[in-house]
Amino acid sequence: MNAPGLRPQAPEAADHAGDDPDAREPAAQRQEGWRRLAGRSLWVSAVKSLALVAGAVAGLTRFLLGQDWQTGGVVAACAGAAVLIVAAVVAYDLARLRTSRWRLTPERLELRSGIITRRHHSVPRDRVRSVDLKAAPILRIFGLTVAKVGTGENSGEHSELTLDPLTRNDAETLRRTLLHQHDEREARDGPLAELRWSWIRYAPLTVWTVTGTALVLGALYKPLNATGLKPVTSEVASALRDWIVTRPLTAVPLLLAVNLAVGVLGSVLLFAESWGRYRLEQEPGRLRLRRGLLTTRSLTLEVRRLRGVEISEPLLLRLGGGARVKTVATGLGEKAGNETEDAAALAPPLPRDLAWRLAAEVAAAGGDSHAGSPMDNPMDNPAGSPADRPADIPADTPADFRADFRADFRGTGAGVPAFVPHPRMARRRRLVRALVATALTTAAVAAAAALTPWPWVRAWVWPVPLVVLAAGTWAAVEGARNLGHALGGRHLVSRKGAVVRRTVALDRRGVSGWTITESYFQRRSGLLTISATTSAGHGHYEVVDVGRDTGLELASRTVPGLLEPFLVRGTTVAKQ
Amino acid sequence: MSTTMLRPPRNRADPRVVPWWTVQWLLLMAPLAVAAVAAYWFLTERPLRLGAAVAVFVVACLVLALVAPRAYYRVERWEVTGEAVYTRKGWLTHTWRVAPMSRIQRVDTARGPVQRLFGLADVTVTTASSAGAVKIEGLDHEMAAELAERLTAITQATPGDAT
Structure with missing residues (x-):
């Protein structure tokens, strides 16, 4: 089955299969054909281990200086620790690479891996629904990428097979081979959508722009304290508090402005990293999404899995005239832990009319496959x-x-x-709900005012029901209108x-x-x-x-x- | 102007569900009532007014345990046609569910320990959707097994992966 889809892999195989004689002989390859992952991965893990080294060195220095060690001794200890860590990480990666083999037969894609527990993971080729490539900056420098082959099934851990890492050429060949693709039938007529940097104006239009800075600072506070910067952080915090208390009229607006500026900057940078080089293409039977400025990602979605599209317009984005487009597809996981974007996202925030047009095109693509x-x-x-x-x-x-x-x-x-x-009753229902919420808040506020020992609570608590009433009424009217x-x-x-x-x-x-x-x-x-x-x-x-x-x-x-x-x-x- | 309504599904649950649900409700309500009485007796100075309130609460629990199963029995209905499984349930909030045969992926029957004493079983029909399970409660257990078999036969005869 599908033998024509299996493209020759010889040129790329030479890249990394140097000491694997089987890979060079086509006859042997058909029977055996087990290949290694890219050996350059060792360099990547060496570089990555430097982060570990930095942390260890910082901790060690602090500890040893506390024990009254000489500078020379400290340097020697740090160097020894660094070498040990790098060696250990590289050795582990070497063991991992040596024990991992993968092969592509006409029927299946197989991976054998595991240093202690051996695993044999096998995916039938006709079940493959997606081949996603992701290359973090360090991997990119070494021309490597991580390939995730998915079957599009929701169930269990066996629905995905990860080859970490392959050379970029190998990964690209694998993607094309698995998805039965030929170069001459590449993109139909230009991409469905491509990044325009003017869309970056929608990036700050999220709640995170306002709350993000504070959250990040809050999240950083603990780790900074743990690394021995506690005197600094507490000093800064108390200085800040003094400033706010003594000169609130200057401090508060200034801090809010700084918060906003940092938030805007952060969201713009995040947008650039997530959506730089964004390109959505329609290939025969599938959509291909490529994005990422530093970490590049290539996601392929089989049109067969598409069941529709969603246009989502959060309030701030809506006021700014933007919208987001997402897929409604089977077997698409929720947001993965370290991803900055929803797996279902098809496009960055973009102008509303473009969003509608893109949604219509994607919906049409989904429809075609069912014809x-x-x-x-x-x-x-x-x-x-x-x-x-x-x-x-x-x-x-x-x-x-x-x-x-x-x-x-x-x-x-x-x-x-x-x-x-x-019907109008839908709006009335929402208005009644808003009124009930207001009544409940009023009751709660009245109780709080009656019971509280502090007089300022009594003075300041009354706007709360008014805010609830205003927000509730707005939400009711807007919700009914939408x-x-x-x-x-x-x-x-x-x-x-x-x-x-x-x-x-x-x-x-x-x-x-x-x-x-x-x-x-x-x-x-x-x-x-x-x-x-x-x-x-x-x-x-x-x-x-x-x-x-x-x-x-x-x-x-x-x-x-x-x-x-x-x-x-x-x-x-x-x-x- | 014409009105469109959903007609109730044809079949009711087995009448034995009423005693079964009553037992379930009593198992739920009796500890509540006992706890209320115990709290009143041991933790308070046994004022008369509070006693009256506790009595009302206990009676309400018992009445609910006796009335609710009958009310639910009146509204819970199910039907299986050649094309779909159709159920209705709910007393304040009515819920109708329809699952077409062509999308059914799994048919399960379940019998709890107490349920078994009453000779009853539940049939759950699952579609590809995480939200689409349709449950038919309180059938005679032989009838449930028969129904599950019939549904399985129909769904196996349907081509495709039902997504």
Whole structure:
């Protein structure tokens, strides 16, 4: 199977298989073919161990100077420690490299590894869904990269195989081979999206810009104390406190400004590192995302796994006119520990109209792969199709984009038709909630004021309910305004959220069931929430507080035939 | 104007769930009631008003344990058609779930120790979605086994990986 996809690897193999004679003979390679990881990894681990050395030297110096050692003795001890550490790390890495072998047969990719416990890890090639390459700066200097081969299954530790590290050429060849790719069919016609540095203006538009500096300082405080800088930090802290107390009018605004400036700088740098050289390409059957200024990453997503797209607009970004695009895909893990970005992120924060266009393209790409599947039947009069309600496109959609929007919908069926707003009762529900929250806060504040021994609490606590009322009312109105849904030829689109507005276009063929809930208060308002369950992304996507009839009809039309047998239609006059 | 509603699923749970749920509720409520009475008796000076409140609380616990299972029995319903599994549950918040046969990945039956005394079993139908499990509670255990077998047969006959 797939033998043509196996490209010759001889030129790159010479790079690192110097002492592995098997790799040079094609006949032997077919039977045996076990290859080593890149030997240059030793240099990388040597460099990395220097960080360990620095820490050890600092600690050792402090300890020995405390014991009244001579400078010469201290230097000798440090040098000895440094050599020992580097040697130990390199020896460990050497053992790891010597015991690790991998090979690519026409059927499977295999890895044998483990210094003490031997492991044999094997992934069938037809199950491979992603080959992600990641190169941290040190690895890049030595021309190496870490390859992660994933099967796109959620379950267990056996879904991923990591080759750490390969030479860049090897990794690239492996990626192409595993994903059955040929050079001549590279990118279709230019990238779907490419970084424009002007987008960096959206980088500071997160909460982290304001809170980040304080959090980082807080996180650093403990470790700095531990490394013997405690006198310095406590002195700085007390000086700062004195300054704030004596001259609050200068100190507070200045500190806030510095905090903001550092936050902006940090977020801009983070953006540059995460999204520098960003490029999203459509290759046959998959999307390829490359990004990273220092640490480069290459992520490949099989279009088969795509079940839709999400446009997320957190408040600050929304006010700045930006948006983010994420995938709704099966088997995409949550954010990994040391990653700066969500695994589902498709693009950096970018202008709203571009975000919509990109989302439409990605959704169309997802749709293509399903073409001809049995459920691909044409829709019977989708709710809110452009022909029915052309005027309902949200007012905040950029004008030039509205035309695109509709054309796109007609053309590919992947775009987004006009949103159907939700009933007024949805807003009333939210306003009532805000009022209840205010009442509860007022009660709590009254209790606090009555019980507290400090008079200043009594004087200052009263604005709290007012703030809750204002914020709650805003969230209620904004949340209700953002509620909406639409049914396209291929996608069910739903939108919600006040603080973070999320618009999700879910592939209708990806809907694997419905959960419909109606709380006591919803029932009295004639509303319900329909939730489409799916194997991708969060697992379920909701259309919140939709009118009962509209919601049920929507669910019924989204997946034809599924809900229909359980619906009864009467002709009694509705209460609304 | 026409109204659209979800019709209730055809089948109820086995009537034996009422005593079973009653036992469960009593197991939950009895310690609460006992704890309240014990706290009143040993930790307070036994004022009459508080005694009345505790009595009301104990009675409320017992009434809830007796009434809730009957109320739930009235609203919990299920149905299996050729195309889908359909359930309804919930008393204040109604929840309907529909899982199409073509997306079912796993069918489990479960019987707890107390449940076994009543000859009952639960059937859980899992789809590829982390949020899509549909549970049919309190079936006669032979019927549950039969149903699970039937569902498994149908889902195995469906091609594809059900995602």
